Amino acid sequence: MNDSGLRDRKKQQTRAALTEAALRLVDERGLDAVTVEDISAAADVSPRTFFNYFATKDEALIGDHTADDAAMRARFLAADPSLSVIEALLLAAEPVVAAIEQDREIWRRRIRVMTDNPQLVAGMMTRSARSEHDLIVAIASRVGVAPESGWPLLAAFVTGAAVRSALLTWAKTDSPRTFADHVHEAFGALAAGLPDPSKPDPSKDVR
């Protein structure tokens, strides 16, 4: 897929230029005040070309994470059977978390843009709807219940919510705490049954 010929390098550059222009312009002016034409002009391609790279305007801002989803599901399925489902999901998510951690500044901007324009959050979830279904099937088979029984759906939704919550909190803070740290804290709180934080409990980590 990445044969790094001239042709392929140009495509990567164009894609990156479009994403960068889209994020910058929307961050500056707001989603509605930026047209696809604006973004294309800033990246020096025709508006029609924009849609050769992204199916929607939103996609240029959000990115495509289906590959991450598939890899995560594979790791989940390969996880040690002695782990609980939550532990296995946390383990499976770790490389994705690490990858995001590397791009902190991009993600900070992306998340600023997303919180300013909530429909983007929604768009991101829509795009991962198919992968989510596959994950639910995987969870169901791991614990040996029917996919429609409700439990796999609950587990997928809830852990997804925990990751999103950690992502938002991490992206907005100025503290040097890592994203992985936030994710572990969230999963720890989940595994502990989401106790009220009134009395701080040092043993909050799932591992």
Next chain:
Amino acid sequence: MNDSGLRDRKKQQTRAALTEAALRLVDERGLDAVTVEDISAAADVSPRTFFNYFATKDEALIGDHTADDAAMRARFLAADPSLSVIEALLLAAEPVVAAIEQDREIWRRRIRVMTDNPQLVAGMMTRSARSEHDLIVAIASRVGVAPESGWPLLAAFVTGAAVRSALLTWAKTDSPRTFADHVHEAFGALAAGLPDPSKPDPSKDVR
């Protein structure tokens, strides 16, 4: 607001006719194969009028639940301080759950439409983004932590995920179990730390 004069009754009728037509047509043909013009024609109003009632095509399918959100937040704030946050959230959600339970057939169709067209699920969450923020502030003040600390966000996301999960599971099953039952089960699993369901544990209810 509901003065039930002739004028107001007509408005309610038009709104109901548009919603019904939208759900039915989209259920039959799929979201992309139904235009606003189709829906308007089926409800016997002009396309322009459609947009006097709904800001987007999606909204006609999803409905407006901001009033529910506000009422739920009010009940949460009024809940007995001895309850944990999850218990208080469950309590606050109960009337909404009961209301949905009354409209089972509409909700089954709505959810069928939503699962066939995932962008609608996303749209529903987008529309409640503002209320969600208010809820986070309420949660933060109840447990006495800063709204940005992460915990209130986690609690709001996770309980939202539990409700959505229960809603989907209930809408798709043919068993006579009530929606409230599904919600209680989901909250019970949450409070128990989402244990693997391998070994059934009879004490799963939060109450």
Next chain:
DNA sequence: ATAAAAGTTTGCAGCGACTGCATGTTGGTC
């Protein structure tokens, strides 16, 4: 080196969602 093949960019025409504005209708009020 050159021509054919394959992949990419672009313009164009067109649909459908959605909005602002101006105008016509209808229900409520005195």
Next chain:
DNA sequence: GACCAACATGCAGTCGCTGCAAACTTTTAT
């Protein structure tokens, strides 16, 4: 019955997005 406010409608226009075909560029085969 006359007046006002609310509501419905038509119209013109913007923008997101798509299919199609022509022009162009890189790769491949000769």
